[in-house]
Amino acid sequence: xxxxxxxxxxxxxxxxxxxxxxxxxxxxxxxxxxxxxxxxxxxxxxxxxxxxxxxxxxxxxxxxxxxxxxxxxxxxxxxxxxxxxxxxxxxxxxxxxxxxxxxxxxxxxxxxxxxxxxxxxxxxxxxxxxxxxxxxxxxxxxxxxxxxxxxxxxx
Amino acid sequence: xxxxxxxxxxxxxxxxxxxxxxxxxxxxxxxxxxxxxxxxxxxxxxxxxxxxxxxxxxxxxxxxxxxxxxxxxxxxxxxxxxxxxxxxxxxxxxxxxxxxxxxxxxxxxxxxxxxxxxxxxxxxxxxxxxxxxxxxxxxxxxxxxx
Numbered sequence: 510x511x512x513x514x515x516x517x518x519x520x521x522x523x524x525x526x527x528x529x530x531x532x533x534x535x536x537x538x539x540x541x542x543x544x545x546x547x548x549x550x551x552x553x554x555x556x557x558x559x560x561x562x563x564x565x566x567x568x569x570x571x572x573x574x575x576x577x578x579x580x581x582x583x584x585x586x587x588x589x590x591x592x593x594x595x596x597x598x599x600x601x602x603x604x605x606x607x608x609x610x611x612x613x614x615x616x617x618x619x620x621x622x623x624x625x626x627x628x629x630x631x632x633x634x635x636x637x638x639x640x641x642x643x644x645x646x647x648x649x650x651x652x653x654x655x656x657x658x659x660x661x662x663x664x
Numbered sequence: 665x666x667x668x669x670x671x672x673x674x675x676x677x678x679x680x681x682x683x684x685x686x687x688x689x690x691x692x693x694x695x696x697x698x699x700x701x702x703x704x705x706x707x708x709x710x711x712x713x714x715x716x717x718x719x720x721x722x723x724x725x726x727x728x729x730x731x732x733x734x735x736x737x738x739x740x741x742x743x744x745x746x747x748x749x750x751x752x753x754x755x756x757x758x759x760x761x762x763x764x765x766x767x768x769x770x771x772x773x774x775x776x777x778x779x780x781x782x783x784x785x786x787x788x789x790x791x792x793x794x795x796x797x798x799x800x801x802x803x804x805x806x807x808x809x810x
Contacts, residue, residue: 541686556755582754583786586779638756645756 539653544597549651551586551594557643557650559614561601568612569598580613615640627662636663704764704771708802714795724804727797732789738801740788747810763808771802 539545539558549558561569573595577585586594609616624640632640643650649659702710712719728738728746735753742750746762761767771777785793793801 554759555752556757577786580754583783585783585786638751639754641754642756644758 542597544593547590548594548597551590552584553651555582555584556641557647558653559643560653560655561598562603563606563614563617564602564612565606565608566599566602566604567608569602570595571612573598613641631662634663700774700776702772702774702777704802704806707771707774707777708799708806710774711795711799711802715799716794716796719796719799719803721800721804721807724797724800724802728801728804734788734790736788738784738788741784745808746805747808761810763805763810765806765808766810771805 539549539560548561552558564572572579573591576591577583585591607618609618609620614620620640631637637645643655646660646662647655648661649656708719728742729744731737739746740753741759742762747766748761750759750762751757752759760769762770764770764772781793781798785791785797
């Protein structure tokens with residue numbers, strides 16, 4: 510192996526070792542690719558730009574195939590954007606997650622577990638309105654930051 | 665949620681390289697945006713040219729605030745006087761003011777305007793809006809001052 514390749518291999522190994530653990534923690538971040546930007550624009554206008562890792566690829570695929578009838582609203586995008594976002598979500602979705610009922614993030618077992626301390630009347634506060642309104646409590650939701658320290662439950 | 669992580673990283677060489685790569689992409693995006701750039705007045709002229717009659721701001725207001733046989737009016741999300749923040753009727757997400765007088769970024773990109781008329785007219789009216797309806801609504805929105 511050429512010395513240059515050795516260095517390259519070492520660099521890759523270092524990156525994997527150093528940043529591998531961070532990958533899991535960053536799973537909820539969107540990143541800054543063009544696709545992530547398009548996703549924020551197209552999807553994040555009506556709801557938090559839910560991190561792709563919160564649903565399995567099968568859910569994303571079903572949602573992206575039915576945008577004109579998206580939970581009761583028309584969320585259609587132009588065909589090129591549809592294709593691009595569908596491919597991106599397929600690559601970024603969490604293959605290991607179970608497909609939740611109705612492909613709703615809020616019906617996932619882990620979502621219920623994480624929010625089990627909040628009774629129904631908290632969700633229905635006018636300041637929150639819906640479990641899909643992530644940003645009501647998670648102040649970093651728009652950037653995919655769901656750190657517990659960034660949570661503030663509005664009255 | 666499960667992840668617990670620190671949010672801030674110092675600026676590194678990879679960030680600088682990233683910015684160098686990103687700059688041309690941003691320039692391209694800006695150029696693309698400029699191709700669709702417009703003013704609210706330009707857009708109104710365009711819709712009015714296709715409309716059945718002269719735009720009528722009063723008609724625009726009633727179209728905007730009335731329901732059209734379905735659950736939502738335009739005002740359900742944008743508010744009855746969209747010089748203030750609105751709120752998505754289903755998700756609760758905050759929506760920036762729609763009136764150009766309160767939010768200068770509104771009605772400045774043809775494609776974006778057409779996209780939102782397509783989506784929202786489908787939800788509110790159950791069909792595409794006509795050019796007359798679009799011209800009326802825009803004529804009214806342009807008159808609003810914060």
